Every structure is written in structure tokens, then in C-alpha cells.
Amino acid sequence: MGAKRNWFTFKVLSATVFAGSLLYFSGEAEALLVKEEPVFLQNGQGEQLGEYPLLSNGSEAYIAFDDVMNIVDADYNVTEDGLVVTETAQSASLPSLSPLPKDRIPSFTEYGTFSSTIGARGGAVVENGESLIYGKNETERLYPASTTKIMTALVALEHGDLQETVRVSEATSSIPRRTSTADIDPGDRMTLEELLYALMVPSGNDAAVAVAVHIAGSESAFIDMMNEKAEELGAMQTNFKNPHGLHDEQQYTTPADLALIGHEASQYETFMDLVSTSTYWASYTDRHGQPKTSKWEATNQQIHADKHHYDGRMSGGKTGYTSASRHNLVTFAEQNGNTYTISLLRGTRNQRYQDAASLLTHAFNARSSYDQTYKQTATLNAAETTLTWDGVTTSEQPFVIHAGKHYIALNEIAEQLGLQLSSEQDTKLALDGSLVSFNDAMPLTENSRMLVPVRSVFEHLGLDVGWDQQNQVVYADDGEVAIELPIGQSNATLNGEQVNLDVAADVRSGRTYVPARFVGESFDAVVDWGRGRTVGAP
Incomplete structure (x- = not known):
């Protein structure tokens, strides 16, 4: 070592x-x-x-x-x-x-990816937050509507104290009453936890503003936090302009990004409590300290046992709708230790539930087949x-x-x-029983033959890399043996003699790759290759 x-x-x-x-x-x-x-x-x-x-x-x-x-x-x-x-x-x-x-052993992403016809404009299915196993227009920018509130809740859970008392901001009065609200009023006092139920169960736009002002001091500062979190998660095609999802031309996401955000939020137990609650009774006080009660009903039919689209396999979910976005849905499920996040954008009211159910069935079947084959x-x-x-x-x-x-x-x-x-098996090369270290670029396989980054293998053998720019030839020698490898040609020279190659040296993404077996055996090294996961400190 x-x-x-x-x-x-x-x-x-x-x-x-x-x-x-x-x-x-x-x-x-x-x-x-x-x-x-x-x-x-x-x-x-x-x-x-x-x-x-x-x-x-x-x-x-x-x-x-x-x-x-x-x-x-x-x-x-x-x-x-x-x-x-x-x-x-x-x-x-x-x-x-x-x-x-x-x-x-292929990764589940490689094996389990499936196709399915859905009614939504875009959709994505992610297993365990890392394996995108289904996508339809998954990188297309679409409007999130109230699925925005998933990020709002995530940022609040990350930065807030659930038991602290929140005074509902006067800024909530800017939310039109004709939109989706929890009917809370400026000056109302409740815990942050209750406010999050107001946000996620009835999809309260007023609650979204109250959360934002409480956590960050202002809506604009909170929106900055939302965008910073999206960037941190790798949701690079997502941009937030408000915490609730009311239409803004500059507020957008993609099905793949939204699934990533949803998965991250689902790591919080409280979040899953929020999105799995069909009915919530809240008790809090108004600005004068007088008691108030509210009954909030979830907008997601999949978690209401008495609704037509109820699906007991779903752990929870969040809907969204504006006239511009149409009907959106993010839903969560778990089976045999694997979690699934499904995002659907620009669908129809009922079809989104049918799409989610169908995609989950496909995902479960793909995982079951993979497990039976490789576990x-x-x-x-x-x-x-x-x-x-x-x-x-x-x-x-x-x-x-x-x-x-x-x-x-x-x-x-x-x-x-x-x-x-490593998320998947890596290809390994050993010369005389010693593994070759590959840093930024991994080996490639072409025509069942291994191509390796030239610098890695030459340095392992103690050779200097030579490069003839005019003729596009890479060469090396150790004083006794000399090789020349023309780029893109199926022949090379070994000590001046022509040798036919099974695979040609090539340049990929600015890196030069050479055939591993030819280089190793030219310098009398025993060449072996294999596969496996890699764990360690880079």
C-alpha cells in the first residue's frame, strides 16, 4: 500500500x-x-x-x-x-x-433503466437519490408551481428549530386569497413545525412567505438560500424567484433536478411526516393571543385513503398547479431498503397520479429483476x-x-x-501484479480491448512519454525497447518492426489513450485486468 x-x-x-x-x-x-x-x-x-x-x-x-x-x-x-x-x-x-x-456486475442505473409512456410533459424516477432509472424530457426547463415548497421546507428544516415560535409576517398579506392558502393571518403565532404543516398539507402560499421571512429575515434572502441549496445539490437547471411557486417566468426546474431536491428533502423524517399527512388539525393563537384552530387537508389524492387515486405504496408527495405549469406531482416510495422519488411536470389533474403509479410499478419490477439476477x-x-x-x-x-x-x-x-x-465497478489494470493508478481519467474498453491513459501506464513502467505533434505519434523507450503508436491507426512499431493492433491509440476529450496489452507486453510486463468497486481516500 x-x-x-x-x-x-x-x-x-x-x-x-x-x-x-x-x-x-x-x-x-x-x-x-x-x-x-x-x-x-x-x-x-x-x-x-x-x-x-x-x-x-x-x-x-x-x-x-x-x-x-x-x-x-x-x-x-x-x-x-x-x-x-x-x-x-x-x-x-x-x-x-x-x-x-x-x-x-452492472450498476442498477445501467441495468434498471426503463421506458414508459406517460401523459406528463416531463418526468423522472430516481432510486436512492443517485440512480436515474427513468426520464422523459428530464432536463427540460418547466415551471414547478407548488412543488417549489419542497425546497422551501428543505431549507427551513436545515436552518430552523421546529419548536421555536413564529410570528406570521405582515408580508403574507401580499398573497392573493384566491390562491392556495392556509388562511393564516399576519400576527398569528405558531411553532415552526405547525407552520410547515400549513406550508405542505394545504399548500399554503401564505405559509411559504411566513417561513421565508422567519428563516432568513426577508423573502429575497430566503430565495438566495434556496438557489444556493439547489446549486449545492447539483440542480443546475433550477432557479427560484419566490418560496411558494406562484408563476414567474424566471422560476423553473427540470424533472431530474426536482427529483434530486425531493430526495434530499426526504432524508428528513419531519419532511416525510409533512408530505404523508392527509389531514392536520392545528392549534395556535392570533395576534391578540386568542386561540385559533385550523383543519388543513392535503392536496395530494394519493395519500387520502378515501380518494380514487389513493396508492398505499406511496410514502407521501406534493402536488403543484398554475395555469402556466399545469398539474405537477412529486411522490415518494420505499421498498426493501430502496427509496424512490418520482417527479412529474406539466401533466393533467388525474393523469399525473396514474403516471406516478405506473412508473413506480416499473421501478419496483426493475429492482426486483436486478436483485434476483445479481444478489x-x-x-x-x-x-x-x-x-x-x-x-x-x-x-x-x-x-x-x-x-x-x-x-x-x-x-x-x-x-x-x-x-x-465508486458508484459502479471500475476497470483495473495490473502490470507484473502491481495495479496501475488512474487519477482523473479511467480506462476505456473498445472492441473488448482496454485503452488506458498514456501517462498513467508509461509512468508506471518508468517510461517517458514522447509526442510527435506533426505526425500525431506517441512513443516511448527504456533504452532497450522502443515503441511508436500513431494515433487512430491499427498498427504500431516495436523496435522498428510493424505490429498490427487489436485497437488503435486514440485521443478522447483531450487525453491520449493507448492499448494496454501492447504497451505492457512490449516491455515484458505480465498484463492482467479486472473489475470491482473502489473505496478509499483519493
């Missing part, structure tokens, strides 16, 4: 790890449908194949603790009190890199084992046991240890 990383860094991080909330596996044992994949470990100094498979189930991934120790170049002892991390790096020999694992049942046993790192011991037991090894949930330690997990 190369030189050890700064141990002091991990002493500091250990306290942070235990200060956070680890995922604690409840129960004695549980059988889960998991995907087992080879995993490659990086620590910035080198890369190696993990000793044990990575387990993934929905948005959660479990990694063998031995492999975590390999990444941070540490070791641990097993004591009566639990696992105790030590500063000494593991001395056991690394697993063989020959041959590398080659079984290909297997694994038994995870809760381990009665604590973890001690730099003298700090977990108050709970964060491990599960699989195949006799301690595993830990990756996303509970990833942020503190600076770890990232």
Missing part, C-alpha cells in the same frame, strides 16, 4: 467517528439480499485488491473491517472488550493480484463487539459478522475517514 498515512490524522478522526451516530445492527441475525462484489482499496499511496467482498443492500454498503485497516495502514487486536485499533500496520501478506476478478441472501449477525480507537470506545456495538469476519457500515465512517465508494 505504500507509505503510511499520517497517524495523527486518524487519532483526531477517531474522536469524530465516535461522536457521530454509527449504524447499529439490531437483532441477533438478519438475512439480507445483498450484492457481493470485489473491492479495490486506495489510500492515496497505492492500491490493492481487498481481501473480502463488499456487501451492498440498497443505499447501504458494508466493508470488512480488515479492509478498512488496510486502507488506513493500521491493525487491530481482538480482546475480551472488543476490537482495539493499534498503530502498527498489518504484516500479513497482501492477497495475490493474479488473476484479477473479472465478473461484471444473493447473506446472513448478517449482530456482533457483541465494541470498537476502541485511540483510547475511545464506542458505547454501542457497530459490527456485524459475515462469513466469520467483522463488517461495518461504510457510510457511517466514510465522511470521518475521507473515504469514497
